[in-house]
Amino acid sequence: MGSAEFLTQLPAALATLATLAVLAAAVFGRATHADRDIDIDIDIGIQGLQTAERELAAQIEDLLPQTQCGQCGHPGCRPYARAVAAGEPFNKCPPGGHATIAAIADLLGTPPLALDPEHGREGPKLVAYIREAECIGCTKCLPACPVDAILGAPRQMHTVIAAECTGCDLCVEPCPVDCIEMIPAPVRSALMARDQRPPVAA
Amino acid sequence: MSPARTFPGGILLPAHKHASSATPIRTPALPPELFLSLGDATPLVAVGDPVLKGQLLAAAGSDGLPVHAPTSGHVARIEFAPRAEVPGHRAVLIPDGAERWCERTPVNPATRTLPELLAAVRAAGIVGLGGGGFPTDIKLAPTHPIDTLVINGMECEPYITADDRLMREEAGAIVAGMRLAARLLGDPARILVGIEDDKPEAAAAMTAALAVADDPREIVIVVLPSRYPAGGERQLIQLLTGRQVPSGGLPRDVGVVCFNVGTLYALHRALALDEPLLSRIVTIAGGACREPANYRALLGTPVAHLLAASSYQPARCEQLLLGGPMMGIPLDDVQAPVTKTTHCILAATAAELPPARQPQPCIRCGLCADVCPASLLPQQLLRHAVARDHRQLERHHLLDCIDCGACAYVCPSAIPLVDHYRAAKAEVRALRAERGAADQARRRFEAHQARVARQSGERSARHAGLIGTSADHDAPASAPVDAAPVATDLLEQALARAGAATPRRAPLERALSAAENRIAQLETQLAALDATATEAQRNGLRARLEQARLDGDLARQRLLALPAEPSPTPDGNPQ
Missing domain, CATH: 1.20.58 (Methane Monooxygenase Hydroxylase; Chain G, domain 1)
Structure with a gap:
């Protein structure tokens, strides 16, 4: 193979690892036994890529707020993390908001995106609250809760364990009497006055 | 006994201790009202109830600390205190002046078992009185073998003399508390008492008390040169034993437990006299007080009451600090009560603590890094704190900062470094809590999914039971089965099908x-x-x-x- 021919093939060759490897083998005339090596190399390469993608998904999942709300269009935070690792835009998580987007952008080494308003708006953390006087004890909200944070039994009043509620909103819709509302989450640890930041030097 | 032992960094500071260390500990008059923070403890008394000194007012909440009545009187009200250091509910007790004790049943500690003693320490509500406020009963039930008990009588921060006075006046009780602590810790091989060289009277009193106690163990009083912050727990352990407490670890990880002398005194009172922790020694110091002194203050005493006893002159006070000049935090409310960790109120004049200069940009002189006793990189930490880069802050071990303020003290650009770190630490801790909550949500979500899978498996198993088809695959391990034993086979078959079939x-x-x-x-x-x-x-x-x-x-x-x-x-x- 002449060098001119090699150059014309260069862009295509760069497109995939496999092509490049085959080409290199051809150039150096090691086709016969090198083919097998290349196959093995490619196998390891693809497996490595899959492993890398899985690891990336796990790292992304660690950055997600674990609200399990499905607002991103995926049934839970892990599937969303996998989709992002596979190339889906990472601006679909309203509970995580800008902080989560920035963290994922940081991880992926790409500029951050604006939150996609299709999937909701960023807001304060909420928790579900059941107006107990109105609850009829239908148990319909119980299976909707992704983290089993609603306590109740048939014809018994239900209540939300606020400390475990992720604020995903999924219990609001199944309620036939609309007695569940989302209220601002109680502040876990108020910053003390002495923990306020001093001004920065000009 | 050892190679040269030291800790990195540190600074020499003017001590300013003589003003308050010369006079004996005073007992102030009873204040008109005592304010007792309840946190999430469960109140056991109602408004209007008469209470006796030492009576349990509220059962321990999440911090494991009960609340006792520091004196006899009645509960005037239980109210919300939004301006408190930690906003929350507090009980207001009006003393009757009689100081009538509730029933106490002192038992010779030598005759009691270790679990009994630990329970008594817990019931007395004792915490580390050096400033940490960590529950003492937890430290006394170590999970690691302890070979060294370190006693902290350093009191390295200027102006503060509470421990100095206590050692001079109550050395016998401190030694008794030390021996109780040693017994609870499984009799560590040696006990090292660290005292700074500017407190010769305290060292002499402790030596005399030890001679009286005649303990067979190796108990050494080590007089150490004054260098701030030699009284920091980690710094003192390094000075006395040469061991470094690992980053993020605790002294017990290196076989050491460290107690402040005030804590040992409280331990002795609790175990030998059956007295819960009702009071502590507070230094009132600074040029804006005409009579600086130490007070045996009942918990809940308003700071203003102690200041008045020391002839406080507000007009001369430039900065009123809760704590010493290095680690103290501004005190806005003089009605704030004394708590278990209040060791000093400093009313400093402008000559003593000049108003903070306008911070200038960092000139990278590196003085802060030279004096940091935790070997941190204060310049890097400042940069990341300003940028709120919490990951970098954690990577640079922000949480190992002990708030000593040496960096800010030496900074020629007057950057309030330690204030930045304190704020950043609070943020990092809040983030960690958030991350913990997210992990918890993930675990619950996974458990929820596993349960849903199991239930749907059980449902199809009931159907499969009708026709009894067999399956080729094993049940998926992620779906545990807890049905009646008879149904197990059927369940497994069905689960396998549910996992494998279309x-x-x-x-x-x-x-x-x-x-x-x-x-x-x-x-x-x-x-x-x-x-x-x-x-x-x-x-x-x-x-x-x-x-x-x-x-x-x-x-x-x-x-x-x-x-x-x-x-x-x-x-x-x-x-």
Whole structure:
């Protein structure tokens, strides 16, 4: 193979690892036994890529707020993390908001995106609250809760364990009497006055 | 005994201790009101109830610390205190002046078992009185073998003399507390008492008390040169033993437990006299007090009461600090009560603590890094703290900062470094708590999914039981089965099928029609929203609509992917 021919093939060759490897083998005339090596190399390469993608998904999942709300269009935070690792835009998580987007952008080494308003708006953390006087004890909200944070039994009043509620909103819709509302989450640890930041030097 | 032992960094500071260390500890008059923070402790008394000194007012909450009545009187009110250091409810006790004790039953500690002693320490509500406030009973029940008990009598911060006075006046009780602590810790091989060289009287008193106690163990009083912050727990341990407490670790990780002398005194009072922790020694110091002194202050005493006893002159006070000049925090409210960790109130004049200069940009002189006793990089930490880069802050071990303030003290640009770190630490801790909550949510979500899978497996098992088909695969390990033993085989078979077989048509059709219904419903709702609807409502509906569409699409795709024939499994009685 002449060098001119090699150059014309260069862009295509760069497109995939496999092509490049085959080409290199051809150039150096090691086709016969090198083919097998290349196959093995490619196998390891693809497996490595899959492993890398899985690891990336796990790292992304660690950055997600674990609200399990499905607002991103995926049934839970892990599937969303996998989709992002596979190339889906990472601006679909309203509970995580800008902080989560920035963290994922940081991880992926790409500029951050604006939150996609299709999937909701960023807001304060909420928790579900059941107006107990109105609850009829239908148990319909119980299976909707992704983290089993609603306590109740048939014809018994239900209540939300606020400390475990992720604020995903999924219990609001199944309620036939609309007695569940989302209220601002109680502040876990108020910053003390002495923990306020001093001004920065000009 | 050892190679040269030192800790990195540190600074020499003017001590300013003589003003308050010359006079004996005073007992102030009873204040008109005592303010006792309740936290989330459960109150056991009602408003108006008479209470006796030492009576339990509230059972321990999440911090494990009970609240006792520091004197006899009655509960005037239980109120919300928004300006407190930690906002929350507090009980207000009006003393009757009689100091009538509740019933005490002192038992010779030597005759009691270790669990009994530990329970007594817990019931007495003792915490580390050096400033940490860590519950003492937890430290006394170590999970690691302890070979060295370190006693902290350093008191390295200027102006503060509470421990100095206590050692001079109550050395016998401190030594008794030390021996109780040693017994609870499984008799460590040696006890090292660290005292700074500017407190010769205290060292002499402790030596005399030790001679009286005649303890067979190796107990050494080590007089150490004054260098701030030699009284920091980690710094003192390094000075005395040469061991470094690991980053993020505790002294017990290197076989050491460290107690402040005030804590040992409280321990002795609790175990030998059956007295809960009701008071502590507080230094009132600074040029704006005409009579600086130490006070045996009942917990809950308003700071103003102690200041008045020391002839406080507000006009001369430039800065009123809760704590010493290095680590103290500004005290806005002089009615704030003395707590278990209040060791000093400093009313400093402008000559003593000049007003903070305007911070200038960092000139990278590196003085801060030279004096940092934790070997941190204060310049890097400042940069990351200003940028709120919490990951970098954690990587640079921000949480190992002990707030000693040496960096800010030497900074020629007058940057309040330690204030930045304190704020950043609070943020990092809040983030960690958030991350912990997210992990908890993930675990609960996974448990929820496992349960749903198990229940659906059990349902199909009931169906399978009717026809008894066998399966080729084992049950998936992720779906534990806890049904009656008779059904186990059937369950496993069904679970295996549920895991391996192609999905059945009927549930998918149900999912599709449910999704379609939901889409229709949501579209109607969305259309019905009028102009008054908020953007949030609209977006919420849209997001749910989108979810319903996705669910529908998924069900449709799966239905298309099914083999043309319906699955052979009979769809018995669909729910």
